[in-house]
Amino acid sequence: MTARVHDFDMAVVGGGFAGSILAMVGRRLGKSVLLLERHRHPRFVIGESSTPLANLLLEEIALRHDLPRLLPFCKWGTWQQAYPSMACGLKRGFSFYHHGPGGNPWRPDPSRSRELLVAASPSDPIADTHWFRPQLDHFLFNEAAQLGAEAVEEARLDPPQFLPAGVRLSGHAPDGPFTARARWLFDATGPRGYLHQSLALPESIPPHFPATEAVFGHFHGVGRWENVRPPEGTVPFPPDDAALHHVFDEGWTWVLRFNNGLTSAGFARRASRPPHAPPELAWKQWLERCPDIAACFAHATPARPIAHLPRLSFRTTRAAGPSWLMLPVAAGFIDPLLSMGFPLTLLGILRISDALQRGDNPGFDALGKETLGDLDAGFGMVGALYEAMPAFDAFRNLLMLYFASAIWTETARRLGCPGRAPGFLLRHHPAYSDATAECIRLARLRRWPEVRERVGRVLGDFDLAGMGDPSRLHRHGCDAAPLLANAGRIGATPAQMSAMLARSGFVA
Ligand SMILES: Cc1cc2nc3c(=O)[nH]c(=O)nc-3n(C[C@H](O)[C@H](O)[C@H](O)COP(=O)(O)OP(=O)(O)OC[C@H]3O[C@@H](n4cnc5c(N)ncnc54)[C@H](O)[C@@H]3O)c2cc1C
Numbered sequence: 001m002t003a004r005v006h007d008f009d010m011a012v013v014g015g016g017f018a019g020s021i022l023a024m025v026g027r028r029l030g031k032s033v034l035l036l037e038r039h040r041h042p043r044f045v046i047g048e049s050s051t052p053l054a055n056l057l058l059e060e061i062a063l064r065h066d067l068p069r070l071l072p073f074c075k076w077g078t079w080q081q082a083y084p085s086m087a088c089g090l091k092r093g094f095s096f097y098h099h100g101p102g103g104n105p106w107r108p109d110p111s112r113s114r115e116l117l118v119a120a121s122p123s124d125p126i127a128d129t130h131w132f133r134p135q136l137d138h139f140l141f142n143e144a145a146q147l148g149a150e151a152v153e154e155a156r157l158d159p160p161q162f163l164p165a166g167v168r169l170s171g172h173a174p175d176g177p178f179t180a181r182a183r184w185l186f187d188a189t190g191p192r193g194y195l196h197q198s199l200a201l202p203e204s205i206p207p208h209f210p211a212t213e214a215v216f217g218h219f220h221g222v223g224r225w226e227n228v229r230p231p232e233g234t235v236p237f238p239p240d241d242a243a244l245h246h247v248f249d250e251g252w253t254w255v256l257r258f259n260n261g262l263t264s265a266g267f268a269r270r271a272s273r274p275p276h277a278p279p280e281l282a283w284k285q286w287l288e289r290c291p292d293i294a295a296c297f298a299h300a301t302p303a304r305p306i307a308h309l310p311r312l313s314f315r316t317t318r319a320a321g322p323s324w325l326m327l328p329v330a331a332g333f334i335d336p337l338l339s340m341g342f343p344l345t346l347l348g349i350l351r352i353s354d355a356l357q358r359g360d361n362p363g364f365d366a367l368g369k370e371t372l373g374d375l376d377a378g379f380g381m382v383g384a385l386y387e388a389m390p391a392f393d394a395f396r397n398l399l400m401l402y403f404a405s406a407i408w409t410e411t412a413r414r415l416g417c418p419g420r421a422p423g424f425l426l427r428h429h430p431a432y433s434d435a436t437a438e439c440i441r442l443a444r445l446r447r448w449p450e451v452r453e454r455v456g457r458v459l460g461d462f463d464l465a466g467m468g469d470p471s472r473l474h475r476h477g478c479d480a481a482p483l484l485a486n487a488g489r490i491g492a493t494p495a496q497m498s499a500m501l502a503r504s505g506f507v508a
Pocket of ligand 1: 015017155188336
């Protein structure tokens, strides 16, 4: 771009996966799009673990907007076939191991009181993935450019200038200064990003949510947990082919394996006070909390400097104006314990596409409020989980609440009836949201027996997949029987449920 003024329908600031996919959608809707990225791809970025809901939303975006090159990314099997040279990780589900305050080896026990395995898919071909973001984001940025977005890397932007209708952007690109006008500005720059800073907006994390920090990196040579602690009995999936979580009293560790020899690993915990230890030392000290986890990293080497984010979670106070909108992760970021970033982002993109298809007045104010409402639902759930970390049984109970809402939402979408799962985490479903709010309130008071009892009641109405079945002893496979038996809860017949399971590859 040069110094002459360019006019666009949409300016998207931030060329991560969110900005690039939004730019593609904009192009498919016939809009002219400017996509501005501060760095040059490929660049390191964190945020890797997808979920069934994220993949359903990605699929919907790809199908609705004729973006067939996005479709293979929705499943492990199709990704391997279509893009074998792009790294990703196999994610069959969610593995949780409890370590309490730490310091001791992890010990299994017959009642499996210290573990939880939740399958997200019954087989590898239709499994979810961990996205190796340097490659994936690079691919998506190029796709947006291929579809006709004016895609500029190494763009340094000045604050926006708001016009009576639209916005004027100016800054510097490698080929010199530029100025552009756009009807709508979308901020996809992530937490504490472009608009939050330019507009000097305050932060407002919900009062009960703990301040958290994270230390993380990519590592070569990480050993498998299941080699150090082989699971006893039958497991629904190999615990390492998953988002592997180790839960301590004040935080948790994630381990996500890619198929290129790298592993993403880090921890999030209640924030410590400055001065902070150097990240390498903080990581080493954290590993020492459990000799079994340390054994997995005994021969591991960082592929890049270990990073420290002293303030992990974030929520802005205003996510939209007449001509601008923040994407969900620019509006707020919830600790990654439940991998909510991708589904929130993709849901946000679908809402923008709905709004742009409705006509010239996209109604950003309503979208902004919806975005902040979604984030608050996530903060409520993850905040309660932090409270429950020292009481793993309660932690598992609360997770059941989350998984019940996630499976309900996925099932509604797979049935072709997304309206039966209103709002992110069913937050617009009065019965579910009222009951969940009560569970979260009780969790803040640490009244664990009441939490258990209330969660049991919610599951009585919303559990489609048999998560409340105690005979499973905390290992949940993908079992069709409860979905068929509980079809009526979500307004489906067993025949409709059966057809949906076959269509989705869950049963032969
Ligand atoms: C430690 C951690 C772990 C996470 N784990 C998960 C997970 O497992 N699953 C999950 O769903 N989510 C996770 N997330 C959240 C995840 O990172 C986000 O969902 C995801 O990255 C959002 O993508 P994005 O494109 O909106 O933002 P980003 O990936 O942050 O991309 C923003 C882009 O904007 C660019 N940019 C920034 N400022 C400017 C500017 N002023 N001008 C131009 N460009 C700019 C940046 O260079 C970057 O390329 C995690 C986050 C953290 C911090």
